[in-house]
Amino acid sequence: MGNPMKIRAANKDGVTEVKALISHEMETGQRKDANGAVVPAHFITELTVKHNDKLVLASEFGTAISKNPYLAFKFKGGAKGDKVVVSWKDNKGDTRTDEVAIG
Amino acid sequence: MNIKTHRISLAAGLLAAAALVGSGQVLADAATDEIAKYREMLADGNPSELVALQGETLWKTKRGPKNASLEQCDLGLGPGVVKGASAQLPPFFKDTGRVQDLETRLMTCLETLQGIDTKELAKTRWGKGEMENMEALVAYIVTESNGQKIKVDLKHPEMKKLYKLGEMAFFYRGGAMDFSCATCHGQPDKRIRLQDLPDLRTQAGAAAGWGSWPAYRVSNGQFWTMQHRLNDCYRQQRFPEPIYGSDVTIALSVYLAGNGNGGTVLTPGIKR
Amino acid sequence: MNNQRRTVLKAGSGAALLSTLAAAGLITPGMALADWNKAAFDAKSMADTLKALGAGSPADSKDVQVTGPDIAENGAVVPVGVGTTLPNVSMVAILIEKNPNALAAAFTLPEGTEANVQTRVKMGQTSNVYALVKSDGKFFVATKEIKVTLGGCGG
16 A cells, blocks of 8 residues: 655665655644544554565654654665565555665 | 754754844754755655555556557667666657657557547646546656756757746746735745745755655645646745646746756656 | 663553664564553653653763754754763663653664664753663763754744
C-alpha cells in the first residue's frame, strides 16, 4: 500500500549511511477539515530497517513525525550490492516494504 | 544576505541587538541567517523526490484513449529528451505555433500522444485527479534539470512579445488592494516577516525565484508547480486567479526566466 | 541485571521489552513490528512520557546532543537529530516538551548501529526539544530550544 519510498544507502569506509524518505500523510488526528470535522489520525507507528536479514534500526513513531517522514542513520558493515530493506506499518494496519542495493 | 559573517546564535543576536544596537535590521539578519541554516538542513531529502518518483513512473506508463506513454513528448530538446529540458523552458514551439511553459507543453503531449482531454484540468483543483498527475510529471521533469543553467532563448519574435507582456503584467496594478507583482518583488532588500523577497527585476533575484520553483512546501506538504505558484501570487494580491495555462502566466514565466538567464536551476525547491 | 533494567521491565510497556529483545536478536524484526509503546506515545507531559519509557529521571549529559536549527521557518517540518558518544546505546528518543504528546519518536539501536539518528518533527510552538538516550542500561538526556516562526508567502 502507499506510494514508493525513496531510499539511499551508501557505504564508505566500512560504514553504511541510510537515508529514507517515506510517502505518508502522518495525519495527527488534531486537525479539522473545511466542515469542522476532525480528520482522523493516520500515521506510521513502526518502521524497521534491515541490512539483508539483520535488523539495523527499529523505530516507533508518534503523530509528531512530519508528513512524508525522513530518516537518516548509519550502521557498521554493509557491502556494495547488499540489500537495505525498509518496512513500515501504520495505525490503520497498512504496511509497505521497499528495498535498495547499497551503492 | 550575508550568511557567512553573521554566525551568531539567535539568542546572542537578540541580546546584542537589544542591548547594543537596538536595530531591527541586525535582529532580522541574525534570524534570516538561522532560517538559511534551517533550509540547508532540509535540502537533503526534499520530499519532492517522492513526487518525482511517481512522475517518472507516470511518464513511462501507457495511458489515455491512445494507450501511449509520454516518452515521445518533445519538451523542446527533441522527442523524449527530459534531461535539461526545463532549464530552457519556456521556448517557442514550432508545432503548436506558440510559446509554452512546462505545464502547457505537457498538456499538448497529453492530448496529442495520449488523447487525454485537458480542458478538464482548468476545472480540477490542485492536487486532485489529473492535476495530481500533472504535478508529479512536473516534479520529475524539473528534477532532471537540477544543477543546469537557466538558458531561455528570447530571440524569437513571439518570445520577445511574451517577455514584454510578462513585464507589463509584472508591473500592472489592480485588484482590491491595488497591488502588482512589483509591489513585493520590484525593489531591493524587501522582506515579509522574516523572509527576504527577491527583486525579480534583477538577474540575481529572478534566478533565485525562477530557479527554485516548482517546489515542495513544508507548510502544507504539497508540491507546487509554477502555474500554482503564480496563481497564488495573484490570489495574494486579491486579483482573480488566472485560468490554468493562461497566456499571462506563460508571459510572466518568460519574463522571470529571461531575467534569470545564466542562473542555476535548483528545482525542485523546498519552501516554507 | 541492575535496577534500571528492572524499572524498564516493570514500567515500560511491552514495546520496551520487545525492543530490548529485538536488539539482543532474540526475536525477529517481524515480531518487533507488532508492538508500539502506546502508553509512552499517549502520555502528555514530559514526566509521564519518561515514566512510560521506563526512563524515570534521566541524568543531564554533555555527551548527548540534540541537533536542529535554532529557529524553524515552519513548525510542520523541523529537522531534529539525536546523537551521543556514550557507549552501548540501545535506545534513543526525541521528546518535544510543548507538543500535545511529548514523545515524537523512539529508536531501538541494535549493536553496530551508530547512536546518531536524524528525522523531522512537527512542533506546535517554540519548545525545548529533548534527546533521550539509554547507555549501558542508564538513561541520559540533553535539551535544546527550537524557536518556531511563521514566514511570509512561501518564497
